[in-house]
Amino acid sequence: MPKRKATGDDKSQETRDTASKQSGELINNLNALSANDFQQQYLKPARLAPPTTEALEGPQVEISFKASGDLTKDELSQCLNLIASTSRQHYESSGxxxxxxxxxxxxxxxxxxxxxxxxxxxxxxxxxEPVEEADIEGFLSFMLTHDSSPPVPVLYVYEVHLVPRLRKLGLGAHLMRVVEEVAKDAGVEKVMLTCFVCNERARKFYESRGYGKDVISPEDRRTRAKIVKADYVIMSREAA
Ligand SMILES: CC(C)(COP(=O)(O)OP(=O)(O)OC[C@H]1O[C@@H](n2cnc3c(N)ncnc32)[C@H](O)[C@@H]1OP(=O)(O)O)[C@@H](O)C(=O)NCCC(=O)NCCS
Structure with a gap:
């Protein structure tokens, strides 16, 4: 079959290809940065520092940055335990x-x-005995990747969890603000995340921060006998 001649449509396809090549390069370049370089560029100490509010004066926390490969076994298991303690029930009651x-x-x-x-x-x-390093009492994990439809460069928040004593002090909002600023500086289009529908508090927290249902969020499914409700919602907001 002969190759079609270039048409207007082919041009816009070409433009789309160039855009997706550029966005692929953006994400590849961001992910190629070492933890040190990434921190130097996007997570200066002033950005990480928790807000100096009266509410946070009591607990006095510090926030540090690490790439997954630099987490110790112990840090990884502390983070996993935190997810289990805050959200295991949500996972178990979902698909x-x-x-x-x-x-x-x-x-x-x-x-x-x-x-x-x-x-x-x-x-x-x-x-x-004085402990070498205090236990992890909260964390946020994220990845720079492509998502949504059409796929665009995004910062995807995978997890955000705090122990009960550190909630409702503005710390969760601060962690989100930090990665929202990273997303803006890095030049990605959206910040995205997944939230269990049954986790109403977290959903409200995200909504109050300007997150809404993303186009790829699953819809409830109608079967002959009933409506099967989606058990999670994919949320996003513009990075800028
Ligand atoms: C979801 C979560 C990360 C939010 O973090 P947080 O630090 O509690 O959130 P913030 O304190 O920034 O904001 C929460 C609420 O406290 C309020 N708040 C903030 N500072 C406050 C203060 N000093 N005093 C009283 N209330 C305050 C905020 O207005 C907000 O209210 P809203 O939800 O009605 O908007 C945290 O609650 C958590 O770890 N939950 C369990 C794990 C979880 O469900 N993770 C989400 C998985 S999808």
Whole structure:
């Protein structure tokens, strides 16, 4: 079959190809940055520093950055335990189920990056040996990737979890703000995330931060006998 001559449509296809090549390069270049270079460029200490509010004066936390490959075994298991303690029930009651090994594999994906929250005040009982590093009491993990429809460069927030004592102090909003600023500086189009429908509090939290249902979010399915409700919602907002 002879090759078709270039038409207007072919041109717009060409434009689309160039755009997708450029966005592919953007994500590849961002993911090729070492943890150090990424931090230097996008996560200067002033950006990571928790807000100095009265509410956060009590707990006194610090936020650090790590790429998945730099997490110690212990840090990885502390993060997994945190997910289990806050969301295991949500996983179990959804079609996803709770699969720690699968979750760990996802958490270790090469491009996954972490903001880790630790207390700056020792919680060890007085008189006991000083601990080297405080336990992780919260974290946000994210990846720079392509998603949505049509696929565009995005910053995808995989997890955001805080221990109960650190909730409702503005820390979750701060962690989201940090990655929203990274997304803007990195030049991606959207910030995306997945939320269980049953996790109403988290959904409200995201909505109040300007997130809405993304076009790729699954719809409820109508079968002959009933409507099968989607058990998760994919949310997004513009990065700018
Ligand atoms: C979801 C989560 C990360 C939000 O973090 P957070 O630190 O509690 O959130 P913030 O404090 O920034 O904001 C939460 C609410 O507290 C309010 N708040 C913020 N600062 C406050 C303060 N100083 N005093 C009282 N309330 C405050 C905010 O207005 C917000 O209210 P809203 O939800 O009605 O908008 C956290 O609650 C959490 O870890 N939940 C369990 C894990 C989870 O469900 N993760 C999401 C998976 S999809």
């Amino acid at each position: 996803w189920g709770w699969h720690p090994r699968r979750k760990t594999r996802e958490m270790k994906e090469a491009e996954m990056r972490y903001l880790l929250v630790r207390s700056t005040v020792s919680t060890a009982p007085s008189g006991s």
